[in-house]
Amino acid sequence: MNRTQWAAVTAVVLAVLFAGAATVASAVGDGGGGDGTSDTPTASSADAGFARDMSVHHQQAVEMSFIVRDRTEDEEIRRLAYDVANTQANQRGMMLGWLDLWGLPKLSAGSEPMAWMSGSGGGEHAGHGGADQVGQPAPAEDGVLMPGMASRADLARLGKAGGKQAEIEYLQLMITHHNGGITMAEGCAKLCTVDTERKLAQGMVDAQRSEVDLMVDLLRKRGAEARTD
Template identity: 60%
Template sequence: MRLNRTQWASVTAVALAVLFAGGAVTVASADRDDAPRTPTAQSADAGFARDMAVHHQQAVEMSFVVRDRTKDEEVRRLAYDIANTQANQRGMMLGWLDLWGLPKVQSGVPPMTWMGMGTDLGGEDGELMPGMATRAEIEQLREASGREAEVLYLKLMTEHHKGGVHMAQGCVERCAPGVERDLAQGMVDAQESEIRLMADMLKARGA
């Protein structure tokens, strides 16, 4: 049977529609393959969120302690900035774990395992992450006052920041591209800047 022009145009339109529909399905499938996947409990993304939330909590604690142990406005302002920033970041990371449906604490897994460091941690205070103060050091900060408290806080926080930078850099290298890796890079930049500031503050206090 021969087709007239109208019939031929209709057949051609249907054929093209089928081809375009097939292409759309292929593209959609490709988009799904490339879409971000929810991190697993063992991923660098989840490990960083869990460990840095704990790391940040201690920085917030020390900052609140020194705020009440000195009247020096420069140190109090720095402590407020660190406490405010890290409390907000901690909330973000815990929120991500909730969003991913992952536990905030992973029993039986040492901290920093996602960086290949879990078995290297230990000491009298258990599995402390790099830069974290011991219980004895925090108690010493609670008992200090004035210049002694300022110097001790600046020294403890400098080491705390160095450990934080190390961990954040690990996320920059291992976490999936996205907001978490961007946050980690922001931590590296901000805490390195604060390390330089604290070095100047220690020097000004003869320490």
């Protein structure tokens, strides 16, 4: 088993262990009404929609992080990639665990991604963020399911790059990815009714904004800038 496969197995194990402990402690008895009631979120709720969509969004971040760890020897980038993969694999495990506890499907056939954000005031898909964000998500195309996600061409380019170029590709893609995720998490912080999930979403916003600032600095050290298209 190669290094990437071992890393993937490790992330999955961590996610399952974390989900097993954290979801039971945090989601059982945390009512959907946000006022102490025991209402369980429905399949069409913002709570369920965010958990489903952000799980998919996070999975790609984990994938990109494993790719760059095998494409560079730079310890700063490798540490960043490990932190992103570990954090987002754990969070993904929590969200999938909540869906299990709520008795809801992890995939919703016939439902458009981001439909749960229609009430957030963010417009169609509500995922492109404001004009002041660095690295705006591209329009959905070439396999892009949600704002900020990399296309198939992006992933192929990252997988072929090496050294400094791989570092730049990863940082540019991840800045865009984080900004798309930030907007999604802001939507949940506003629309979700499960208190624990709202807190997780706000934590994502704060952490990913900080990581965007770090990645912008890392790009500048490499003579590059975040993408704006």
